[in-house]
Amino acid sequence: MSWPKGKPRSAETRAKISATTKGRPGISRPISDDHPCRNPSAETKTKMSESAKKRQGPRGPAQSRWKGGNNSRWYRFLAALKLHRPLKEGEIVHHIDGDRTNNSPDNLQVFDSQGDHLRHHKDFA
Numbered sequence: 001m002s003w004p005k006g007k008p009r010s011a012e013t014r015a016k017i018s019a020t021t022k023g024r025p026g027i028s029r030p031i032s033d034d035h036p037c038r039n040p041s042a043e044t045k046t047k048m049s050e051s052a053k054k055r056q057g058p059r060g061p062a063q064s065r066w067k068g069g070n071n072s073r074w075y076r077f078l079a080a081l082k083l084h085r086p087l088k089e090g091e092i093v094h095h096i097d098g099d100r101t102n103n104s105p106d107n108l109q110v111f112d113s114q115g116d117h118l119r120h121h122k123d124f125a
């Protein structure tokens with residue numbers, strides 16, 4: 001379902017919109033007709049996930065997790081602060097004393113990959 005740009009909405013269309021949003025208290029304002037969320041086709045969904053990837057950018061994956069309030073990722077944020085740069089994808093934050101709840105910057109060590117991290121555990125654990 002798509003509308004030519006600039007075409008004014010008919011009264012009938014407006015009635016349809018209010019009918020579909022009525023009785024759904026979670027929706028405070030109607031989504032515009034051309035909004036992809038309104039009726040996402042498979043193609044639109046692909047486009048949406050592509051643009052979501054673009055929005056994230058190089059620092060995105062770590063950042064969006066920080067915003068997600070996932071406490072298990074909190075140490076990644078702290079490690080990024082320690083390094084003065086965002087963590088790259090694949091970088092692993094290791095807890096030097098083995099206590100995952102001890103997120104003191106002195107207790108965090110960043111490895112380039114899980115492989116390096118595991119090697120460290122083999123050698124020193």
Ligand SMILES: [Zn+2]
Pocket residue numbers: 093094095117121
């Ligand atoms: Zn570790």
